[in-house]
Amino acid sequence: MSRRIDELDESSQARLPCEDVLRILAEYRRDDEIVVTNQMSARVWPAFSEHELDFNYLSSTMGGAIPLALGLALAKPELQVIVLSGDGSLLMNLGCLATVVASNIENLTVVLLDNGLYEVTGGQQTAGSLAKVDFAAIARGCGIENSIAVQNAEHWRELISKRRTKCAIQFYAIKVDRISPATPRNSTTKVDEKIKALRERLTQKSVAHRQQSC
Amino acid sequence: MISPVNAIATLEAMGISHVVWIPDSLFGQWEGHLQNSSLRLIRVCREGEAWPLAAGLWAGGAQPLVIMQTTGLFESGDALRNVGFDLKCPLYAWIGVRNWLNPNSPDSARRFAVPQVDAWQLDHVWVENDGDFGRVKEHYADCRTAARLGIALIAEGAG
Numbered sequence: 001m002s003r004r005i006d007e008l009d010e011s012s013q014a015r016l017p018c019e020d021v022l023r024i025l026a027e028y029r030r031d032d033e034i035v036v037t038n039q040m041s042a043r044v045w046p047a048f049s050e051h052e053l054d055f056n057y058l059s060s061t062m063g064g065a066i067p068l069a070l071g072l073a074l075a076k077p078e079l080q081v082i083v084l085s086g087d088g089s090l091l092m093n094l095g096c097l098a099t100v101v102a103s104n105i106e107n108l109t110v111v112l113l114d115n116g117l118y119e120v121t122g123g124q125q126t127a128g129s130l131a132k133v134d135f136a137a138i139a140r141g142c143g144i145e146n147s148i149a150v151q152n153a154e155h156w157r158e159l160i161s162k163r164r165t166k167c168a169i170q171f172y173a174i175k176v177d178r179i180s181p182a183t184p185r186n187s188t189t190k191v192d193e194k195i196k197a198l199r200e201r202l203t204q205k206s207v208a209h210r211q212q213s214c
Numbered sequence: 215m216i217s218p219v220n221a222i223a224t225l226e227a228m229g230i231s232h233v234v235w236i237p238d239s240l241f242g243q244w245e246g247h248l249q250n251s252s253l254r255l256i257r258v259c260r261e262g263e264a265w266p267l268a269a270g271l272w273a274g275g276a277q278p279l280v281i282m283q284t285t286g287l288f289e290s291g292d293a294l295r296n297v298g299f300d301l302k303c304p305l306y307a308w309i310g311v312r313n314w315l316n317p318n319s320p321d322s323a324r325r326f327a328v329p330q331v332d333a334w335q336l337d338h339v340w341v342e343n344d345g346d347f348g349r350v351k352e353h354y355a356d357c358r359t360a361a362r363l364g365i366a367l368i369a370e371g372a373g
Contacts, residue, residue, distance in 0.1 A: 055273075061296035064266035067258070071270020071278070074232065074256065095259025099267070102257055192302040195273050203275035 018113055018176040019183055020153050022048045025111065028160045032209035033080045034072055038065030040119045041084040044179055046186045053207070055198050059191055063093030066110060070100050073108040076202060078209050080107050080165040087114040087135065091128045094138065100169060101143035109163070109170040110139070119178055139171035147171040167214035215343050216368065218244040222251045224347040225279060228354050232256055232271050234264045235281035238310050240370045261286030265293040269303040280307035284327045294334065298363040306354055307365045314369040337362060342369045
């Protein structure tokens, strides 16, 4: 079931702790799934997951995570790719959602962590938060039919645990709080070694993947 | 003169798997040939998408080529910086240089093309006609061997 964020009453719009969103994703992430993180999520994802198919894209170009994940999805159609993007990054590159759909893939999941802020630079408001942008509606308008505004932690758990992979592009928009200062941050160095290592894993051995009929 | 048939045949001979592009007036004439080739055409909405998308393709084991005009190179500078120099992905691109064949053109895209390529320290070769494609293939092979970013600058007329 999906509802637009602006259709929700005030009490159900409460932002989820970002850590809870990541913890639930890490819990249900499958072994044959590539996870691409970006900006703040790249800094904290290692506190929840250490997996050989993780790519913490940092340093990055803002708005680059979804295109990079799309490239992986195109090159490895037998694997599911999950990408975590912030709302500020997506706002810089909204057209990438049209590119995703036009690329005719079925193995990409976009998780939008929408805190309405440029968190890495100290928490300044984005234009999107002032404009009350409905990202799930934008994704749906770009042709992503499975586009859902996540309502609460239970909803997120249900969606991520029951999702079907390699069947259709998925877009989950989640309102989140800022990451707690107590959550450990990852080192931001050696991104070139990280992507090279990912490439070696993806090209030098076959990653066991589950077959699924849609 | 650059023939679309020879351009696409060159890309196929280079082993390119995906073309990530935004066309200009010259490249646009290649669309039908690309669609009828072994290459998979990926259409992006702005050039800043093209570089990280190609990086993802490369990380997944594909051999992408980026095609854009110099105006797109200007637009996508931060993405190029990150992918080429932070991620150090050895990507290859064909960049159309608008009005390069019109020496008296006042087009600022022409004026800043070479300074931009030099500023980014991009290893490059020029293509003015079909006879230059052999050099492009050699350059591509050299760049792959050295695992470095490279581009071919395609000399264009008005665009």
